[in-house]
Amino acid sequence: MLAGCPFHDLRVKLCAAGLRPTRQRLALGWLLFAKGDRHLTAENLQEEAQASRVSISLATIYNSLHQFTQTGLLREIAVDGSRTYFDTNVTDHHHFLIEGANTLIDIPQVAVDLLRLPPAPTGKRIAQVEVIVRLRDTPLA
Known part of the structure; x- marks a missing residue:
């Protein structure tokens, strides 16, 4: 090869x-x-x-x-x-979950504000933050 x-x-x-x-x-x-x-x-x-x-x-x-x-x-x-x-994308990023279809879609990194995280308890550190935003179809009016 x-x-x-x-x-x-x-x-x-x-x-x-x-x-x-x-x-x-x-x-x-x-x-x-x-x-x-x-x-x-x-x-x-x-x-x-x-x-x-x-x-x-x-x-x-x-x-x-x-x-x-x-x-x-x-x-x-x-x-x-x-x-x-x-x-397969191992970079830090978050996801939308489309309920019903059970499909994940990447959220662009810039779209999630993580500046207001609570502090970690004493002796601990935040290793990773994962945000999953659930989406549903909106009913037609």
């Missing part, structure tokens, strides 16, 4: 994160990262894997997603404790 090849670049990305580029990780990484920044659930990824004829169990997908998250390749976003999304 040559430098500049997307498959080679994925192998390098996995190795740089400390992950061995196994066949399954490469297949999932290709599905995750080849389409740019996006938000997926494990179930979405399993559907894409099946559509691409990649045979991989849901348990393996969850394990891989958590490994990718722990090494900084993905960002995990828990919504209501019942649904977890994995974001």
